[in-house]
Amino acid sequence: MTYTSTGSPGSIGGATRSYMGSDDGMKTLATLLLLLIPSLVLAEDPLPSWNEGPAKQSIIDFVEKVTDKNSDSYVPIYDRVAVFDNDGTLWCEAPLPMQVYYVLAELKIKVAQDPTLAEKPMVKAALAGDFEKLLQGTHYDGLVEIIGLTHAGMTTTEYDAAVKAWVKTFRHPRFDRTLAGMTYQPMQELLRYLRANDFQTFIVSGGGADFMRVFAYRIYGIPTNQIVGTNTLTKFELVDGKPVLMKTMEHMFVDDKAGKPVGIHQFIGRRPIAAFGNSDGDQQMLEYTTIDNPYPSFGLLVHHTDAKRAYAYDSHPPSSGKLVTALEAAPKYGWTVVSMKDDWKTIFFGSE
Amino acid sequence: MTYTSTGSPGSIGGATRSYMGSDDGMKTLATLLLLLIPSLVLAEDPLPSWNEGPAKQSIIDFVEKVTDKNSDSYVPIYDRVAVFDNDGTLWCEAPLPMQVYYVLAELKIKVAQDPTLAEKPMVKAALAGDFEKLLQGTHYDGLVEIIGLTHAGMTTTEYDAAVKAWVKTFRHPRFDRTLAGMTYQPMQELLRYLRANDFQTFIVSGGGADFMRVFAYRIYGIPTNQIVGTNTLTKFELVDGKPVLMKTMEHMFVDDKAGKPVGIHQFIGRRPIAAFGNSDGDQQMLEYTTIDNPYPSFGLLVHHTDAKRAYAYDSHPPSSGKLVTALEAAPKYGWTVVSMKDDWKTIFFGSE
Numbered sequence: 063m064t065y066t067s068t069g070s071p072g073s074i075g076g077a078t079r080s081y082m083g084s085d086d087g088m089k090t091l092a093t094l095l096l097l098l099i100p101s102l103v104l105a106e107d108p109l110p111s112w113n114e115g116p117a118k119q120s121i122i123d124f125v126e127k128v129t130d131k132n133s134d135s136y137v138p139i140y141d142r143v144a145v146f147d148n149d150g151t152l153w154c155e156a157p158l159p160m161q162v163y164y165v166l167a168e169l170k171i172k173v174a175q176d177p178t179l180a181e182k183p184m185v186k187a188a189l190a191g192d193f194e195k196l197l198q199g200t201h202y203d204g205l206v207e208i209i210g211l212t213h214a215g216m217t218t219t220e221y222d223a224a225v226k227a228w229v230k231t232f233r234h235p236r237f238d239r240t241l242a243g244m245t246y247q248p249m250q251e252l253l254r255y256l257r258a259n260d261f262q263t264f265i266v267s268g269g270g271a272d273f274m275r276v277f278a279y280r281i282y283g284i285p286t287n288q289i290v291g292t293n294t295l296t297k298f299e300l301v302d303g304k305p306v307l308m309k310t311m312e313h314m315f316v317d318d319k320a321g322k323p324v325g326i327h328q329f330i331g332r333r334p335i336a337a338f339g340n341s342d343g344d345q346q347m348l349e350y351t352t353i354d355n356p357y358p359s360f361g362l363l364v365h366h367t368d369a370k371r372a373y374a375y376d377s378h379p380p381s382s383g384k385l386v387t388a389l390e391a392a393p394k395y396g397w398t399v400v401s402m403k404d405d406w407k408t409i410f411f412g413s414e
Numbered sequence: 415m416t417y418t419s420t421g422s423p424g425s426i427g428g429a430t431r432s433y434m435g436s437d438d439g440m441k442t443l444a445t446l447l448l449l450l451i452p453s454l455v456l457a458e459d460p461l462p463s464w465n466e467g468p469a470k471q472s473i474i475d476f477v478e479k480v481t482d483k484n485s486d487s488y489v490p491i492y493d494r495v496a497v498f499d500n501d502g503t504l505w506c507e508a509p510l511p512m513q514v515y516y517v518l519a520e521l522k523i524k525v526a527q528d529p530t531l532a533e534k535p536m537v538k539a540a541l542a543g544d545f546e547k548l549l550q551g552t553h554y555d556g557l558v559e560i561i562g563l564t565h566a567g568m569t570t571t572e573y574d575a576a577v578k579a580w581v582k583t584f585r586h587p588r589f590d591r592t593l594a595g596m597t598y599q600p601m602q603e604l605l606r607y608l609r610a611n612d613f614q615t616f617i618v619s620g621g622g623a624d625f626m627r628v629f630a631y632r633i634y635g636i637p638t639n640q641i642v643g644t645n646t647l648t649k650f651e652l653v654d655g656k657p658v659l660m661k662t663m664e665h666m667f668v669d670d671k672a673g674k675p676v677g678i679h680q681f682i683g684r685r686p687i688a689a690f691g692n693s694d695g696d697q698q699m700l701e702y703t704t705i706d707n708p709y710p711s712f713g714l715l716v717h718h719t720d721a722k723r724a725y726a727y728d729s730h731p732p733s734s735g736k737l738v739t740a741l742e743a744a745p746k747y748g749w750t751v752v753s754m755k756d757d758w759k760t761i762f763f764g765s766e
Contacts, residue, residue, distance in 0.1 A: 140637065218679060262639075275683045285492065286683025287614075287639070295667075298675040298698055304706040305698075307679050313665065315647075323650040327570060327659050329681060331627045331638025346650055346657075354656040 108255040148267035150340040150383040153245040156373040168212040225276040268318035323350035340364040345388040361397035368403040460607040500619035502692040505597040508725040577628040620670035675702035692716040697740040713749035720755040
């Protein structure tokens with residue numbers, strides 16, 4: 063659809079004038095004008111931080127295909143569900159995932175309040191950066207102990223306040239940027255582009271749901287109820303007559319690997335048509351989204367190939383973001399692989 | 415704001431013609447027209463099936479207060495979260511909750527396929543209507559066994575198809591109405607009224623999330639991701655290369671009583687400002703919503719007082735919908751109590 067803005071209004075004016083005599087006419091005119099406005103907006107490049115190439119083109123082709131009402135590939139708005147991993151997909155997870163920085167900062171505060179904590183072997187290991195030790199054993203008991211110390215035993219209000227306070231002080235050790243500044247500009251554009259095309263965007267992450275919810279609306283425009291993450295139960299009580307939710311470590315659900323499709327079913331309740339990840343932990347989410355889906359579907363992997371502007375890793379990542387089997391599966395299932403080095407003009411949000 | 419529809423378009427026509435020469439003008443005109451349209455709609459009674467009185471007035475006062483930008487009570491759209499119990503609040507739960515009818519219908523199908531099932535004591539009890547027996551013991555083992563037989567051991571696709579098939583055949587034993595026909599007309603109007611005022615409406619029910627999700631968008635306009643209910647985990651697998659989610663009975667979360675605020679935190683992640691229920695099972699949800707909330711808040715209990723047009727019950731309900739302690743708490747916390755007999759002109763959807 064094209065629209066010439068400099069000409070006389072004659073091309074639609076005749077019809078317009080005859081519409082204006084009734085309420086229905088008013089509504090029709092308003093609808094017509096609204097149809098014109100998006101076409102003006104969409105004429106701009108929706109993904110300006112993406113270099114031209116097959117990755118960018120595959121995104122645009124998919125979005126245009128599923129939003130074209132005259133196409134067999136049209137997907138109703140209700141079913142335009144897009145799911146995004148967070149760590150390594152929407153923001154940087156190197157040298158450590160952001161939530162680990164929170165855990166370490168919080169542990170230091172706890173130890174200052176109660177120095178006996180520092181004698182616990184797992185606290186010692188965490189503060190010394192010996193993460194291998196935390197991950198020993200079949201049930202990751204060390205990691206669970208540390209998460210319990212920093213993510214449970216307080217009210218949800220206290221937890222939110224602690225995360226908020228930390229967000230204000232956080233700066234990335236290498237880039238000296240804030241949390242929001244460590245999100246990827248091209249992915250922020252992708253979130254906006256999908257929403258402009260009536261997609262609902264969800265985070266589906268192995269990170270803590272309560273952690274992400276503190277800031278995700280502000281930095282991604284994603285509301286708390288569109289965030290699926292690792293979670294545990296709270297306990298409801300009236301304390302001095304006031305409602306309180308205490309965070310516990312009970313009933314833990316780990317939203318990673320085969321847990322991601324499970325979390326999607328549990329929290330979203332319908333199958334996505336687009337999934338975005340960066341590691342083997344996202345493979346099952348991409349499989350669930352793209353294999354045997356009655357709708358057209360789209361899978362994308364962000365490949366960390368840019369050591370200069372960010373980090374380069376796949377099989378030996380600085381964190382949990384190993385990308386081996388999913389990368390092998392990509393050609394088989396037609397998943398787009400994005401090379402950060404080649405496909406992205408800019409890496410970090412607002413860094414142009 | 416008034417708008418005369420019968421006059422010539424001259425009143426805004428002059429402005430229109432001068433607007434039409436530029437893009438900005440087009441947008442301004444579209445905006446103006448859109449401002450007119452909602453005012454035409456909102457001038458009508460938003461709750462036509464509610465009798466005039468304190469209950470109806472309390473709803474309208476609350477909505478007007480939190481949407482008035484010039485008021486101290488204004489609540490940003492992001493935080494306009496409203497939560498609704500389902501059984502007995504949005505639709506009839508007598509003589510048995512709808513999901514029990516599904517369980518019984520499904521049990522009969524299973525027994526026909528495998529007659530040895532009929533020998534199981536709990537299956538016998540269920541088919542004989544001996545629900546007391548199912549609820550014996552501290553862990554409701556009988557009930558869990560029956561739920562397991564009818565809600566687990568199949569894929570999510572198979573389960574959805576079974577519920578869909580049942581929905582088509584269901585008719586209420588007393589009213590001979592469909593599922594949609596057993597929803598309450600006044601509550602349907604309330605859902606629409608809140609949404610027209612930019613509330614997000616969620617179901618928070620003790621019923622099965624997967625059960626409600628099959629039809630809730632069609633009958634309530636509530637999407638799957640805004641339904642919080644009792645849930646268990648699924649298991650993700652590729653079977654013959656195709657993704658499958660198997661329903662299991664593991665990791666059960668019961669979304670009732672003190673579980674409702676817990677479910678709200680887990681799935682919605684922010685505190686509601688309005689809560690609607692009908693039983694003691696909704697008390698904690700109303701407490702969480704209305705006590706010590708930094709925003710203005712609203713709680714409402716549907717009281718089943720109409721034996722003639724529906725059912726009358728509170729302390730001796732036909733199902734689990736006991737309303738005793740919540741009714742006692744209502745005056746203390748300022749919750750609106752709706753008498754179905756006195757406050758509702760119509761009971762069932764589309765029954766005028």
